[in-house]
Amino acid sequence: MYLQKMFSCSQLLARPNALQTFRRAASQGKMPLARAHGKSFAHRSDLRQAKRIVVKLGSAVVTRGDECGLALGRLASIVEQVAMLQNQGREMMIVTSGAVAFGKQRLRHEILLSQSVRQALHSGQNQLKDMSLPVLEARACAAAGQSGLMALYEAMFTQYSTCTAQILVTNLDFHDDQKRRNLNSTLHELLRMNIVPIINTNDAVVPPPEPNSDLQGVNVISIKDNDSLAARLAVEMRADLLIALSDVEGLYDSPPGSDDAKLLDTFYPGDQHSITYGTKSRVGIGGMEAKVKAALWALQGGTSVVIANGTHPKVTGHVITDIVEGKKVGTFFSEVKPAGPTVEQQTEMARSAGRTLASLEPEQRSDIICTLADLLTERKDEILSANKKDMEHAVSTGRLSPAMLKRLSLSSSKLNSLSIGLRQIAVSSQDSVGRVLRRTRVANNLELEQITVPIGVLLVIFESRPDCLPQVSALAIASGNALLLKGGKEAANTNRILHELAQEALSIHGVKDAIQLVSTREEVEDLCRLEKMIDLIIPRGSSELVREIQRAAKGIPVLGHSEGICHVYVDHEASVDKAIKIVQDSKCDYPAACNAMETLLVHRDLLRTPLFDQIIDMLRTEHVKIHAGPKFASYLTFSPSEVKSLRTEYGDLECCIEVVDSMQEAIDHIHKYGSSHTDVIVTENEDTAEQFLQQLDSACVFWNTSSRFADGYRFGLGAEVGISTARIHARGPVGLEGLLTTKWVLRGEGHTVADFSEQGSMTYLHESLPVAQVLPGRRTTS
Numbered sequence: 001m002y003l004q005k006m007f008s009c010s011q012l013l014a015r016p017n018a019l020q021t022f023r024r025a026a027s028q029g030k031m032p033l034a035r036a037h038g039k040s041f042a043h044r045s046d047l048r049q050a051k052r053i054v055v056k057l058g059s060a061v062v063t064r065g066d067e068c069g070l071a072l073g074r075l076a077s078i079v080e081q082v083a084m085l086q087n088q089g090r091e092m093m094i095v096t097s098g099a100v101a102f103g104k105q106r107l108r109h110e111i112l113l114s115q116s117v118r119q120a121l122h123s124g125q126n127q128l129k130d131m132s133l134p135v136l137e138a139r140a141c142a143a144a145g146q147s148g149l150m151a152l153y154e155a156m157f158t159q160y161s162t163c164t165a166q167i168l169v170t171n172l173d174f175h176d177d178q179k180r181r182n183l184n185s186t187l188h189e190l191l192r193m194n195i196v197p198i199i200n201t202n203d204a205v206v207p208p209p210e211p212n213s214d215l216q217g218v219n220v221i222s223i224k225d226n227d228s229l230a231a232r233l234a235v236e237m238r239a240d241l242l243i244a245l246s247d248v249e250g251l252y253d254s255p256p257g258s259d260d261a262k263l264l265d266t267f268y269p270g271d272q273h274s275i276t277y278g279t280k281s282r283v284g285i286g287g288m289e290a291k292v293k294a295a296l297w298a299l300q301g302g303t304s305v306v307i308a309n310g311t312h313p314k315v316t317g318h319v320i321t322d323i324v325e326g327k328k329v330g331t332f333f334s335e336v337k338p339a340g341p342t343v344e345q346q347t348e349m350a351r352s353a354g355r356t357l358a359s360l361e362p363e364q365r366s367d368i369i370c371t372l373a374d375l376l377t378e379r380k381d382e383i384l385s386a387n388k389k390d391m392e393h394a395v396s397t398g399r400l401s402p403a404m405l406k407r408l409s410l411s412s413s414k415l416n417s418l419s420i421g422l423r424q425i426a427v428s429s430q431d432s433v434g435r436v437l438r439r440t441r442v443a444n445n446l447e448l449e450q451i452t453v454p455i456g457v458l459l460v461i462f463e464s465r466p467d468c469l470p471q472v473s474a475l476a477i478a479s480g481n482a483l484l485l486k487g488g489k490e491a492a493n494t495n496r497i498l499h500e501l502a503q504e505a506l507s508i509h510g511v512k513d514a515i516q517l518v519s520t521r522e523e524v525e526d527l528c529r530l531e532k533m534i535d536l537i538i539p540r541g542s543s544e545l546v547r548e549i550q551r552a553a554k555g556i557p558v559l560g561h562s563e564g565i566c567h568v569y570v571d572h573e574a575s576v577d578k579a580i581k582i583v584q585d586s587k588c589d590y591p592a593a594c595n596a597m598e599t600l601l602v603h604r605d606l607l608r609t610p611l612f613d614q615i616i617d618m619l620r621t622e623h624v625k626i627h628a629g630p631k632f633a634s635y636l637t638f639s640p641s642e643v644k645s646l647r648t649e650y651g652d653l654e655c656c657i658e659v660v661d662s663m664q665e666a667i668d669h670i671h672k673y674g675s676s677h678t679d680v681i682v683t684e685n686e687d688t689a690e691q692f693l694q695q696l697d698s699a700c701v702f703w704n705t706s707s708r709f710a711d712g713y714r715f716g717l718g719a720e721v722g723i724s725t726a727r728i729h730a731r732g733p734v735g736l737e738g739l740l741t742t743k744w745v746l747r748g749e750g751h752t753v754a755d756f757s758e759q760g761s762m763t764y765l766h767e768s769l770p771v772a773q774v775l776p777g778r779r780t781t782s
Contacts (some may be wrong), residue, residue, distance in 0.1 A: 103145025245310025412487025629658030
């Protein structure tokens with residue numbers, strides 16, 4: 001086995017073009033290039049550029065819960081991630097614990113075996129003794145476990161064609177100049193040969209840590225645990241990134257588990273005074289305080305640091321790669337403090353101001369919306385100037401399609417229309433929050449109400465549609481919700497001025513912070529992880545964006561639809577004029593819209609009839625590319641290109657045509673291939689239409705009308721935040737009503753449950769009351 005491992009490593013080293021291949025790939029931008037060392041990365045997103053990375057594995061990560069032996073599953077997933085990054089051309093180093101635990105397991109096994117043999121020899125003399133284990137000295141355990149630990153690492157890395165090398169160090173190796181130079185030279189040579197160095201303190205000979213020794217400066221760090229070793233090594237080797245894995249999610253402002261403990265996404269050197277440290281982990285000699293001191297020391301030396309959890313079963317398999325990809329994992333140490341608040345602080349500010357917004361009188365919320373409507377027209381020159389900058393940048397980069405450029409563009413007429421729409425929302429907001437939906441007299445002097453209330457904090461993520469910002473802001477204000485906005489960078493200038501106007505309008509009643517625009521480098525996936533701060537996510541954009549958000553949102557509901565695969569079914573009893581008009585409008589009015597027709601279903605009896613020919617002619621005149629469904633293609637000698645999938649959203653002047661034998665088959669087809677968005681039947685048979693409307697399970701089902709009517713404005717909702725295909729909460733076009741939930745309010749006079757027991761004097765009435773009835777001293781809304 002040893003010869004096999006040696007042969008594997010020699011094969012890796014013997015590849016003459018390996019290093020050249022890595023350097024060539026780096027020069028082509030396929031992997032991170034080495035950067036000038038001296039300054040750490042300022043933002044998480046910059047971590048993608050990390051070339052040389054040190055991964056520190058704490059004792060709690062490497063060892064099992066019983067502290068005897070290694071956590072092989074965790075270790076295997078970590079090795080896989082390190083090997084993958086190494087094979088991408090990065091230079092990986094591991095600082096590992098685990099020798100003591102591995103040795104303890106081996107020595108306990110040997111001692112138990114020895115005791116068992118002795119007991120067997122003396123059993124005939126009735127001198128059986130308890131098999132008690134002696135206290136094992138840590139240095140002896142380290143000596144016994146070091147070789148086995150390294151053999152395990154070597155075997156695991158060999159599976160990924162990656163060679164490893166073991167290096168044991170002590171404090172003296174860093175304080176002796178010659179030894180330090182030798183260590184530095186050895187590590188550089190190993191990295192040059194694409195070998196992963198695995199470093200550990202030589203615990204077999206190292207003295208116990210001095211309790212009062214500390215990290216005193218860049219040049220005199222004391223190697224008293226693997227945290228300080230990893231920090232010293234990272235600075236010594238000019239590493240770009242140090243990843244310290246432990247058994248906690250990262251750094252908290254107070255001991256994890258305490259009521260008010262908050263995980264810090266980013267930690268700055270000046271924030272030490274605001275941290276209260278807890279106890280050390282179950283194993284190891286460090287602790288979070290030691291980790292922070294080591295991290296700050298490394299940061300001072302020019303190495304970025306992330307402290308994260310390496311033991312959580314759901315994230316261990318990708319925690320290292322997530323960190324390198326810049327995802328919000330653990331605590332990132334940065335020397336650059338942002339000028340504005342963090343997204344977590346913005347969310348807290350929005351929630352606090354949102355509660356005040358919800359408590360305002362309806363007239364005050366309406367006043368805010370009308371003020372915003374006025375500002376859109378009064379300050380249109382500023383808005384259009386900012387939008388012009390965004391348009392010029394988008395055109396010069398050439399990254400946006402014509403359809404996206406159209407959405408990005410604003411005009412005076414668009415702003416006027418927005419202003420009118422906002423005033424409609426202002427009117428509808430008068431009876432939104434606090435409306436009584438149900439009133440019940442539970443018993444005498446005990447009355448129950450169900451009333452409408454805001455959902456809480458909304459996160460709206462939208463692409464290249466700046467007009468979405470004032471619309472959604474008005475709906476949030478009308479419904480009393482706090483709002484967090486994340487717009488596309490292509491509309492950054494326009495979004496900024498529109499957000500300023502929204503806050504200006506909010507400030508007239510002291511709730512400026514209720515709407516926040518996220519302008520930091522937050523990734524969408526990171527925002528979707530704020531499940532303790534955000535109550536509902538509303539994506540406005542492409543189906544790719546919606547799907548990405550739905551995948552990323554782990555504990556937050558997402559209101560929206562990932563696809564708009566809308567069908568129009570033309571029945572054999574359809575009117576010729578209606579069918580042509582409806583198909584044309586559904587497909588050609590705005591092909592990129594989510595409510596545009598994507599599949600045309602035609603009754604079999606209509607084939608080779610004038611109606612069918614006229615529909616085909618109309619589609620050709622409109623330059624619509626036709627894809628034939630399998631059944632339709634079987635009727636044709638020379639058919640159009642056969643559709644690749646019946647579940648396709650084209651978003652352009654393209655559509656699929658398929659043939660069905662009956663209305664029921666059309667329903668079955670839509671249920672199988674549709675997206676539950678909007679579906680249409682064209683027929684003059686009322687019974688057929690009613691069956692279609694009742695049986696089809698879509699958010700919007702229409703009879704003899706275009707699918708393009710599936711829109712909040714056309715429904716009279718004033719505006720919409722999107723169209724939902726979900727089964728719970730709002731469905732279809734979502735306007736003001738969809739941004740409200742309810743709560744129950746019970747008013748009594750000292751009632752208790754005991755009053756209604758067998759010994760009590762009261763009985764339940766459960767009488768329904770008119771919701772418009774006014775209670776003494778209180779205004780209600782009908």
